[in-house]
Amino acid sequence: MNLPPDHPPVPKPRIGVLLMNLGTPDAPDAKSVKRYLGQFLSDKRVIEIPQLLWQPILRGVILNVRPKKSAHAYAQVWREDGSPLQAITTAQSLALKDRFGSGVLVEHAMRYGNPSIPDKLAAMKAAGCERILLAPLYPQYCAATTATANDQAFAVLAKMRWQPALRTMPPYHDDPDYIAALHASIDASLAQLDFEPQRIIASFHGMPKRTLALGDPYHCHCQKTARLLSESMGRPITIAFQSRFGPAKWLEPATDLTLAALPAQGVKSVAVVAPGFSADCLETLEEMAIRGRETFEEAGGERFAYLPCLNDSDLGVALLEKLVARELEGWQRPA
Numbered sequence: 001m002n003l004p005p006d007h008p009p010v011p012k013p014r015i016g017v018l019l020m021n022l023g024t025p026d027a028p029d030a031k032s033v034k035r036y037l038g039q040f041l042s043d044k045r046v047i048e049i050p051q052l053l054w055q056p057i058l059r060g061v062i063l064n065v066r067p068k069k070s071a072h073a074y075a076q077v078w079r080e081d082g083s084p085l086q087a088i089t090t091a092q093s094l095a096l097k098d099r100f101g102s103g104v105l106v107e108h109a110m111r112y113g114n115p116s117i118p119d120k121l122a123a124m125k126a127a128g129c130e131r132i133l134l135a136p137l138y139p140q141y142c143a144a145t146t147a148t149a150n151d152q153a154f155a156v157l158a159k160m161r162w163q164p165a166l167r168t169m170p171p172y173h174d175d176p177d178y179i180a181a182l183h184a185s186i187d188a189s190l191a192q193l194d195f196e197p198q199r200i201i202a203s204f205h206g207m208p209k210r211t212l213a214l215g216d217p218y219h220c221h222c223q224k225t226a227r228l229l230s231e232s233m234g235r236p237i238t239i240a241f242q243s244r245f246g247p248a249k250w251l252e253p254a255t256d257l258t259l260a261a262l263p264a265q266g267v268k269s270v271a272v273v274a275p276g277f278s279a280d281c282l283e284t285l286e287e288m289a290i291r292g293r294e295t296f297e298e299a300g301g302e303r304f305a306y307l308p309c310l311n312d313s314d315l316g317v318a319l320l321e322k323l324v325a326r327e328l329e330g331w332q333r334p335a
């Protein structure tokens, strides 16, 4: 059939994969951090108190105090190619692109900041993606991370006349391939240390405690990951929750309090892992690797190691390839 002369070009149908992570400021300065935090902390999936109460606190207090402090923290871990989260997520998507070849368009986007989910979905549609897999890079499901990323993508499709078909990648907290990748990655990192840690601590990002009672599976997913990892490794693993924010009660035990208490219990050497983060970021590199170490050593700890996330390592990318390929099953890969 011939198209009318004024018909827009029709691209070849393709499959798209959109890796989605949390996001990060554009630069490690207070102005960029303020813009990022303003968007992040206005998300009703993240701060679940009435906006009428919250916005004056956010605009009046938090966005005037926190950006400077956070910018300082970001500056300590910033790389030549940007924030660690940005650089690593980009590397993950490039590596996956290589593995899938030209039939699958692999992109990445951030829930807050850049590149944005709306921009990337528009570009993927323009590139002919009729089927798109949304892949939130969070092993443990949490409304404040997984759901809000998917929500934003759904909102983009709500405005499209001709929508692509969508799938979402499920959480993979108990996937044997994920546990095996963590195990292998931790073993490789431990083999490079000049000490054998008495204790391995799995530190997950925290959440307000009330989300547990409200039905969020995040806490259970974290517990299951830690248990499976411990069974796989044949050694105990201490679970803890980091990055407490605001005055509400958060999941316990807190990582910083755990690190401060261990030396008095005779635990003088630890290795900290962060299995809930698919990429190293401010929360792992500054809060754990720098401040976590300080906390432990100030309390009398002698040896501390922070072990990296799966990131864009061979193990990490092979895991992502498996998880994504599984979700693409039944979707033909056009030549």
Ligand SMILES: C=CC1=C(C)c2cc3[nH]c(cc4nc(cc5[nH]c(cc1n2)c(C)c5CCC(=O)O)C(CCC(=O)O)=C4C)c(C)c3C=C
Residues within 6 Å of the ligand: 022, 023, 024, 025, 037, 045, 046, 047, 066, 070, 083, 085, 138, 142, 144, 145, 205, 206, 207, 208, 243, 245, 276, 277, 280, 281, 282, 283
């Ligand atoms: C991995 C899962 C994450 C959950 C669950 C999560 C919940 C959550 N976070 C905040 C507040 C902040 N988080 C911040 C940074 C941050 N958080 C995650 C992941 C989860 N957050 C990542 C990967 C990052 C790092 C981003 C980076 O640029 O490297 C920050 C910003 C930094 C700071 O100022 O400290 C805040 C604030 C809440 C309130 C919350 C639960 C509802």
Ligand SMILES: [Fe+2]
Residues within 6 Å of the ligand: 205, 243
């Ligand atoms: Fe967070």
Ligand SMILES: [Fe+2]
Residues within 6 Å of the ligand: 243, 282, 283, 287
């Ligand atoms: Fe933090």
